[in-house]
Amino acid sequence: MTETINPSQKVLASVDKLWEEEIEFLQTIARFPSTIEYEGSLQLYLKNFFQNELQMDVETVDVDEKEISSLPGYSPSEWSYAGRPVVVAKAPRNSRESEGSSLLFQGHVDVVSPEPKHKWSVDPWGAQRIGDRLYGRGVLDMKSGVAAMIYAYKAIREAGYEPASDFSIKTVIEEEATGNGTLAAANAGHLADAVLIPEPFGQCPSTAQLGSIWLRIHIDTSSNLQSDQTGVGANAIEKAQSVIEALQSYREYVNRDEQKPPEFAHMEEPIDVEVGTMHSGDFASNIPVEATLEVRSAVYPGKDPAEGKQDLIDWILDKTKDDEWLREHPPAFESFGFHAEGMVMPEEDPLFAKLDEAHELVTGKQCGRQAIPVTTDARYYGLYYDTPVTCYGPSGAKMHEPDEWVDLESVKNVTKVYADFLIRWCGIYKKEGES
Amino acid sequence: MTETINPSQKVLASVDKLWEEEIEFLQTIARFPSTIEYEGSLQLYLKNFFQNELQMDVETVDVDEKEISSLPGYSPSEWSYAGRPVVVAKAPRNSRESEGSSLLFQGHVDVVSPEPKHKWSVDPWGAQRIGDRLYGRGVLDMKSGVAAMIYAYKAIREAGYEPASDFSIKTVIEEEATGNGTLAAANAGHLADAVLIPEPFGQCPSTAQLGSIWLRIHIDTSSNLQSDQTGVGANAIEKAQSVIEALQSYREYVNRDEQKPPEFAHMEEPIDVEVGTMHSGDFASNIPVEATLEVRSAVYPGKDPAEGKQDLIDWILDKTKDDEWLREHPPAFESFGFHAEGMVMPEEDPLFAKLDEAHELVTGKQCGRQAIPVTTDARYYGLYYDTPVTCYGPSGAKMHEPDEWVDLESVKNVTKVYADFLIRWCGIYKKEGES
Missing domain, CATH: 3.40.630.10 (Zn peptidases)
Known part of the structure; x- marks a missing residue:
C-alpha cells in the first residue's frame, strides 16, 4: 500500500x-x-x-x-x-x-x-x-x-x-x-x-x-567659564535631575488612557520613555560641566516622529523651567538614531x-x-x-x-x-x- | 661710594x-x-x-x-x-x-x-x-x-x-x-x-x-535578572536620582552653622559635597541596570575620614529608603581615593x-x-x-x-x-x- x-x-x-x-x-x-x-x-x-x-x-x-x-x-x-x-x-x-x-x-x-x-x-x-x-x-x-x-x-x-x-x-x-x-x-x-x-x-x-524616537540631551553648565574667575555655572549631574523628572512625568502623560489609540488601548503602559544612557564627568574632584543623556520614547501610529520629538522637547523645556538655572540655560537636543513612525x-x-x-x-x-x-x-x-x-x-x-x-x-x-x-x-x- | x-x-x-x-x-x-x-x-x-x-x-x-x-x-x-x-x-x-x-x-x-x-x-x-x-x-x-x-x-x-x-x-x-x-x-x-x-x-x-573623602556608589537594578523572564528591576539612572537628592540634603546639613568648627565658621558653605562623575548605560534602547557615581565630600578637622564616610553612607541609606525599590536594593559603597583628615x-x-x-x-x-x-x-x-x-x-x-x-x-x-x-x-x- x-x-x-x-x-x-x-x-x-x-x-x-x-x-x-x-x-x-x-x-x-x-x-x-x-x-x-x-x-x-x-x-x-x-x-x-x-x-x-x-x-x-x-x-x-x-x-x-x-x-x-x-x-x-x-x-x-x-x-x-x-x-x-x-x-x-x-x-x-x-x-x-x-x-x-x-x-x-x-x-x-x-x-x-x-x-x-x-x-x-x-x-x-x-x-x-x-x-x-x-x-x-x-x-x-x-x-x-x-x-x-x-x-x-x-x-x-x-x-x-x-x-x-x-x-x-x-x-x-x-x-x-x-x-x-x-x-x-x-x-x-x-x-x-x-x-x-x-x-x-x-x-x-x-x-x-509603535514608532520610536531617540534624542540626545546635552546639559552644559560651563557658561560661567566666560568669566576669568573661578566658578562653573552648576553641577551638570544635578541639573540633569530635572530633565529625568520631566521624562518621568512625560511617560505618565503619554500613557494616559485618553492618549492611547485603539490598537494599544489594552496595554497599561504602551509608550516606553526611558533614559538609556547618562554620562557626565571624568574626575571625582572636578565639578562636571557637561552631562549627556540618551533618551528614547515610543510614539503612537499616525504620529509624525518629528512631531513626537517636538512634543517631548517642549515637555522637557516646560517642566525644567521651574529650575532657575535651567530656565536661563535650557538643555540642548540632538536627533540621532530612531526617527521611526x-x-x-x-x-x-x-x-x-x-x-x-x-x-x-x-x-x-x-x-x-x-x-x-x-x-x-x-x-x-x-x-x-x-x-x-x-x-x-x-x-x-x-x-x-x-x-x-x-x-x-x-x-x-x-x-x-x-x-x-x-x-x-x-x-x-x-x-x-x-x- | x-x-x-x-x-x-x-x-x-x-x-x-x-x-x-x-x-x-x-x-x-x-x-x-x-x-x-x-x-x-x-x-x-x-x-x-x-x-x-x-x-x-x-x-x-x-x-x-x-x-x-x-x-x-x-x-x-x-x-x-x-x-x-x-x-x-x-x-x-x-x-x-x-x-x-x-x-x-x-x-x-x-x-x-x-x-x-x-x-x-x-x-x-x-x-x-x-x-x-x-x-x-x-x-x-x-x-x-x-x-x-x-x-x-x-x-x-x-x-x-x-x-x-x-x-x-x-x-x-x-x-x-x-x-x-x-x-x-x-x-x-x-x-x-x-x-x-x-x-x-x-x-x-x-x-x-579640611579633609576629603571620596566614595564610589553603585546602583544595581539587575536583581530581577535571576528570573528567566524579561524585566529588569528598574532603570538605574532613575534610581540614582534619590542618591543625588540625598547628597544635596547632606550638603545642606553639614554646612549648617552649628556643624562648623571655629576655623571655618566664617564660610557660608565650607563643605563641598559633589557628584563628580556619573556613568550609566551604553545603548539608548537598553534599560540601564547599573549606575556608578563618584562622590566627594570635605570633612571638618578632627573628624576621622572613616567616620565621615560612614556618616555620608548612613545619610544616603536613610534618605533613599523612601524609595521602595532602593529600600529593598540599597546602593553599594566603595572606598577609593581620598581618605584624608x-x-x-x-x-x-x-x-x-x-x-x-x-x-x-x-x-x-x-x-x-x-x-x-x-x-x-x-x-x-x-x-x-x-x-x-x-x-x-x-x-x-x-x-x-x-x-x-x-x-x-x-x-x-x-x-x-x-x-x-x-x-x-x-x-x-x-x-x-x-x-
Missing part, C-alpha cells in the same frame, strides 16, 4: 531532518558579535552561505546616506556604512518564469549591546544550548528568526523543490538604531508582493507597531490568511493578532512601499537584557510555518533531476 | 634676573600632561634637572602600597605606582656640617583631568602666556608653585650661596587623589624641621584645611613668624592667615610627623576648571618669598670660588 505524501509534508519532514544543522547554523551566526557597525563579517558569512550552500543569486546593497537621507523613514545615523552592506539573496529561477506573487523573508543581523557583560550567567557570544533553550546576545532578537527563515527555504530545497514565484531573503543591518539598511535596499528596488519578518514576538502575526498594518491582504493556514497546519491551533509596543523594519514596507508585511517569529525572553534566550521548539515551529507559508504563497516546483 | 648689598638683596635680584628663564621652566613642566598615573616623565625630567642644573643629590622613592597601606593617612589607590616615583633632591653639603634647622619645599606634579578639553579657549597643555597670565591645566595647581620653589633655590645658587642647614626639594605624585606619594616619602624618612608647600591659595599662609596647623612654630617677615620684605605688606576649604599634602607633616607646615603660594583662578590660569607676578613674588624664607630659615654660606 502506498501513501501519498504531499509536498508540504515532505518539506516539514525536511525541517525536522535539518533541525540539528539549523541549531548549529544559529549558533554559528550567534557567535558573530554583530553589534551595530560590526555586522560586516556576519553579512559576508551569510552572503557566502547563500551563494555556496543554497545556490542563490546574491546582491549586496551598501547604504548611501546621500541617497536615502531625503526619503521618508530615514533616521540620522552615526555609524560608518563601509563594509556592512545589506545582503539580498534570490532563489534561482533556473530559466523558469515566475508564477504568481513574489515573497521576501527579511531579518536583521545587528544585535544590541551585550553590556553589562558581567551580569550574564553565560558568555553572551557563546550561543550556549541548555535544554530547550539557546542563550546569547541576539539569539532571540533576531538571529533565531534569521536561521528559521533561511532553513525554511533550505528545507524546501532539500525536499527537492524550488519556489514557483520570485522568492528572496534579505539580511539587513542597523535595525536596532535606524532601519536605514532596509530603507536603502528597498530604495534600490529589492521589494516583493509580501514580506515576512521573523521578529521574536511569538507565533502571532503583528498588525500594529508607528504603523497599523494592512490586514486585509491574503498574507494574513495564508499565514493563519500555515500556523494552523504546523501547530494545530488558530493564531490571533497582536500589536507590538516597539518598532520593527516592517514599517518601511507598510508605510512607504504599500507592501503587506507582518512580524511572526520565535519566543523567548530577555531581549535587550543579559541572559537573552530563545525557545528552540518555537524556532523549529517558525521554520516550519515559514516553509509551509512559502509553499502556499509562491507555489513550488520539482527541481530537475529530483524524483 | 660703595653700598653694602646684603645676601637677601642679591638673591632677590637673582630671582629677577632668572625670571624669564623661570617662566620658560614653568612652561616646560606645564606642557607635560601629568594627570594622575602619568607623572613619570615629568618626574624624570625634574630628577635630571635637579642633578644636572642644580647639582643636587637626588633620590627617588617608589610608592609601595604594602608598606604604607597600614599607616595613618593612607588612601586606597587605583593606580599603578610603576615608574612614577617621588623625587627628593637635597642641596649639596660640600663637606660642611648642617647648621640649624632643616627645611623642605614640596609640591605635587600631578594635575587633575583637563576634560572637557573642548571647553578650553586655549590648549590645556600649551602653557600659553597671555599678558601677565599663564594658561593651562595645572599651571596654577600647582606647577607654578613647583617652579617658584625650585627657582627660589636656583636664585640662591646663582647669587653664589648655598643653604647652611639641610635643605631639600620634594616633588610628589597623586596629591589630587590620595597623597600616597607624600606618605611614602615621609615614611622613607624624607622629613625636615619645617615644610613649605606653594599650593596656590595666594600669599597668605594656611593654618587650617582635616587639620588645624600648629601655628606657634617660628615657621610662621619667619614666613611673615619674608612676605613683608618682598611685598611691603603684612600677611594674614587663612583656612582653606580643601585638603593638601600638608596634612601628613602636621598630623603624622609632628612637623610645622603651611601652604603659601601663587594666585590665579579656575583650578579644576577649563582655562585655569596663574598670575605671573604672584609667581615671581612667591619665588622671592621662598628664597628669602630659605635664607632666614637655613642661613646661607658663600660657595667656594664665589666672590
Whole structure:
C-alpha cells in the first residue's frame, strides 16, 4: 500500500531532518558579535552561505546616506556604512518564469549591546544550548528568526523543490538604531508582493507597531567659564535631575488612557520613555560641566516622529523651567538614531490568511493578532512601499537584557510555518533531476 | 661710594634676573600632561634637572602600597605606582656640617583631568602666556608653585650661596587623589624641621584645611535578572536620582552653622559635597541596570575620614529608603581615593613668624592667615610627623576648571618669598670660588 505524501509534508519532514544543522547554523551566526557597525563579517558569512550552500543569486546593497537621507523613514545615523552592506539573496529561477506573487523573508543581523557583560550567567557570544533553550546576545532578537527563515527555504530545497514565484531573503543591518539598511535596499528596488519578518514576538502575526524616537540631551553648565574667575555655572549631574523628572512625568502623560489609540488601548503602559544612557564627568574632584543623556520614547501610529520629538522637547523645556538655572540655560537636543513612525498594518491582504493556514497546519491551533509596543523594519514596507508585511517569529525572553534566550521548539515551529507559508504563497516546483 | 648689598638683596635680584628663564621652566613642566598615573616623565625630567642644573643629590622613592597601606593617612589607590616615583633632591653639603634647622619645599606634579578639553579657549597643555597670565591645566595647581620653589633655590645658587642647614626639594605624585606619594616619602624618612608647600591659595599662609573623602556608589537594578523572564528591576539612572537628592540634603546639613568648627565658621558653605562623575548605560534602547557615581565630600578637622564616610553612607541609606525599590536594593559603597583628615596647623612654630617677615620684605605688606576649604599634602607633616607646615603660594583662578590660569607676578613674588624664607630659615654660606 502506498501513501501519498504531499509536498508540504515532505518539506516539514525536511525541517525536522535539518533541525540539528539549523541549531548549529544559529549558533554559528550567534557567535558573530554583530553589534551595530560590526555586522560586516556576519553579512559576508551569510552572503557566502547563500551563494555556496543554497545556490542563490546574491546582491549586496551598501547604504548611501546621500541617497536615502531625503526619503521618508530615514533616521540620522552615526555609524560608518563601509563594509556592512545589506545582503539580498534570490532563489534561482533556473530559466523558469515566475508564477504568481513574489515573497521576501527579511531579518536583521545587528544585535544590541551585550553590556553589562558581567551580569550574564553565560558568555553572551557563546550561543550556549541548555535544554530547550539557546542563550546569547541576539539569539532571540533576531538571529533565531534569521536561521528559521533561511532553513525554511533550505528545507524546501532539500525536499527537492524550488519556489514557483520570485522568492528572496534579505539580511539587513542597523535595525536596532535606524532601519536605514532596509530603507536603502528597498530604495534600490529589492521589494516583493509580501514580506515576512521573523521578529521574536511569538507565533502571532503583528498588525500594529509603535514608532520610536531617540534624542540626545546635552546639559552644559560651563557658561560661567566666560568669566576669568573661578566658578562653573552648576553641577551638570544635578541639573540633569530635572530633565529625568520631566521624562518621568512625560511617560505618565503619554500613557494616559485618553492618549492611547485603539490598537494599544489594552496595554497599561504602551509608550516606553526611558533614559538609556547618562554620562557626565571624568574626575571625582572636578565639578562636571557637561552631562549627556540618551533618551528614547515610543510614539503612537499616525504620529509624525518629528512631531513626537517636538512634543517631548517642549515637555522637557516646560517642566525644567521651574529650575532657575535651567530656565536661563535650557538643555540642548540632538536627533540621532530612531526617527521611526508607528504603523497599523494592512490586514486585509491574503498574507494574513495564508499565514493563519500555515500556523494552523504546523501547530494545530488558530493564531490571533497582536500589536507590538516597539518598532520593527516592517514599517518601511507598510508605510512607504504599500507592501503587506507582518512580524511572526520565535519566543523567548530577555531581549535587550543579559541572559537573552530563545525557545528552540518555537524556532523549529517558525521554520516550519515559514516553509509551509512559502509553499502556499509562491507555489513550488520539482527541481530537475529530483524524483 | 660703595653700598653694602646684603645676601637677601642679591638673591632677590637673582630671582629677577632668572625670571624669564623661570617662566620658560614653568612652561616646560606645564606642557607635560601629568594627570594622575602619568607623572613619570615629568618626574624624570625634574630628577635630571635637579642633578644636572642644580647639582643636587637626588633620590627617588617608589610608592609601595604594602608598606604604607597600614599607616595613618593612607588612601586606597587605583593606580599603578610603576615608574612614577617621588623625587627628593637635597642641596649639596660640600663637606660642611648642617647648621640649624632643616627645611623642605614640596609640591605635587600631578594635575587633575583637563576634560572637557573642548571647553578650553586655549590648549590645556600649551602653557600659553597671555599678558601677565599663564594658561593651562595645572599651571596654577600647582606647577607654578613647583617652579617658584625650585627657582627660589636656583636664585640662591646663582647669587653664589648655598643653604647652611639641610635643605631639600620634594616633588610628589597623586596629591589630587590620595597623597600616597607624600606618605611614602615621609615614611622613607624624607622629613625636615619645617615644610613649605606653594599650593596656590595666594600669599597668605594656611593654618587650617579640611579633609576629603571620596566614595564610589553603585546602583544595581539587575536583581530581577535571576528570573528567566524579561524585566529588569528598574532603570538605574532613575534610581540614582534619590542618591543625588540625598547628597544635596547632606550638603545642606553639614554646612549648617552649628556643624562648623571655629576655623571655618566664617564660610557660608565650607563643605563641598559633589557628584563628580556619573556613568550609566551604553545603548539608548537598553534599560540601564547599573549606575556608578563618584562622590566627594570635605570633612571638618578632627573628624576621622572613616567616620565621615560612614556618616555620608548612613545619610544616603536613610534618605533613599523612601524609595521602595532602593529600600529593598540599597546602593553599594566603595572606598577609593581620598581618605584624608582635616587639620588645624600648629601655628606657634617660628615657621610662621619667619614666613611673615619674608612676605613683608618682598611685598611691603603684612600677611594674614587663612583656612582653606580643601585638603593638601600638608596634612601628613602636621598630623603624622609632628612637623610645622603651611601652604603659601601663587594666585590665579579656575583650578579644576577649563582655562585655569596663574598670575605671573604672584609667581615671581612667591619665588622671592621662598628664597628669602630659605635664607632666614637655613642661613646661607658663600660657595667656594664665589666672590
